[in-house]
Amino acid sequence: MSVPLYQLPEQQPSVWQPTSVAEAMRMKHKWGDDSVLIAGGTWLRTRWENGLSPLPQHLISLGNIPSLSGLTVDSLGHIHIGPALCLADLMKNELVRQRCGLLVQACSEIAAPSVRNLASIGGNVMSRTGDLIPVLLVMDAQIICSDGQNERSLALAEWLESPISSQNEVMTGIVVPTAAPLKEESKYEFYLKVGRREAFTPSVVTVAGRLSLGKDGTLTSIAIAAGGGSAVPARFKDQEAAAIGQSLSKELLKYLHKGVFAEFDAVADDYAGVTYRKQTAANLIVSECYKAWQKGGGADAPRS
Ligand SMILES: Cc1cc2nc3c(=O)[nH]c(=O)nc-3n(C[C@H](O)[C@H](O)[C@H](O)COP(=O)(O)OP(=O)(O)OC[C@H]3O[C@@H](n4cnc5c(N)ncnc54)[C@H](O)[C@@H]3O)c2cc1C
Structure with missing residues (x-):
């Protein structure tokens, strides 16, 4: 060093x-x-x-505190991840591979193997700009923190708005709900990271999403998030709420594009400006929603 x-x-x-x-x-x-x-x-x-x-x-x-490096699953099927678990171990875990494919993908695109052998999931979240945050947001992750005596649990989205300070609390767990989708639903997930080169690159824009479509092509659930660079990642809650129950359509995709562009709180740096980042986030999210529409959007789905 x-x-x-x-x-x-x-x-x-x-x-x-x-x-x-x-x-x-x-x-x-x-x-x-x-x-x-x-x-x-x-x-x-x-x-x-x-x-x-x-x-x-x-x-x-925090490396000698066993409870911070564990991984368990509870009776509801929620995975409890110790925040000190390193990304390499997380990626190797069979349960995580089976149920949290997006998280594994996001880990695999962070730094190089040598860094992933040290870098922890908790440290990534605590940085408030880590690439794992958009994925954890669309998975509705909860954060557990402790002041040394008492633990409290809150939604990651809520925590990002008023983060714990490591002066006063330790993050002691990340809980990821992994309930299976309903049988009649088709499920789509995506994670995309845009950097300044193909691999081993800090992100300029990172997006993640999870969509479920009913048999008739209506959206039964949608979670979309963006981050990247110094932006604090966030979900697009208003756009999600408006889209639920609707069929994917050109109008809806235009609405989502406009909403993501307007709401994404991108931060400029020496490499990319705010407009570029907003445009990229909106394009990526909408192109993935279009693919979901093609695959499972019912009778009105575009064929190519
Ligand atoms: C070469 C290189 C490439 C990188 N590429 C990427 C990348 O592509 N994407 C990306 O997102 N990041 C990247 N990073 C940043 C970093 O590796 C990751 O964010 C990593 O996951 C941070 O974890 P850590 O355990 O090293 O955190 P640390 O450095 O140990 O800690 C980070 C912060 O979290 C606090 N903290 C850690 N654990 C806890 C806890 N349990 N409770 C309370 N506070 C805690 C620390 O006090 C500190 O403030 C890169 C870093 C390097 C060196």
Whole structure:
């Protein structure tokens, strides 16, 4: 790791290995801003190296807290993912592969294998701009956090609006509902990441979606989200609500395009402006909805 000299703390940082969430929070409270919770450290490292935040004196590793790296399924079929689980292990897990194909795809497009061996799902979400967030949003994921004593659970979308601060809470779980679709429904899912090159690239725009169509081609459910760059990913709730119960049609696709373009809170950087990102998000989402229409849109579906 190379951190600019002026960023280095007075002594080399100490790495602490708490074995429980309560112990980690006690350490955090003791050292405050002079400490940071760390999972894989891949996101934090780039910030330190680029001088975006100072390397603190105390690194509180979450790697020795067994409950943060587990993966279980409950009686409702919801998968409980430990936030410290690294992306490589998540991608290898058979249950995740069977039920969360989109999540596996999104993980496979993050960085390179060496980074994925360290990078955690929790760290990705805590960054508030990670590529896994659009997928978790369309899967209706819940976040569980703890202050060291009590746990609380809230929808990821709600958490993104008022994120926990790792000063006060540890993320202790990510819960992904994975109920099977109704028999008479056709289900479509998509995840697309647009970067500045084909692979190993930060995202300019990332979109995810899940749609279910009834036999007659009406939308029985739709969840669409966009993120990318420094944008905080979000769902397009108004457009989703208006689309439910309708058949996919040219008019509906135009409506979705207009809505995504208007609502996507894109952020410009040196590589791409706001308009480009909005246009790209709207084009990607609508082209995927068009494909769903072609495949399962009933008698009125376009044939090519
Ligand atoms: C070369 C490279 C390429 C990358 N490419 C991508 C990419 O394509 N897409 C992408 O999304 N990201 C990318 N990243 C960023 C990063 O690797 C991922 O976001 C990763 O998932 C972050 O996880 P981490 O465990 O390393 O987080 P860390 O760096 O350990 O932590 C990130 C933040 O989360 C906090 N934190 C972590 N876990 C918890 C917890 N359980 N409770 C409370 N706070 C917590 C930390 O305090 C910190 O603020 C890349 C990074 C590198 C170095």
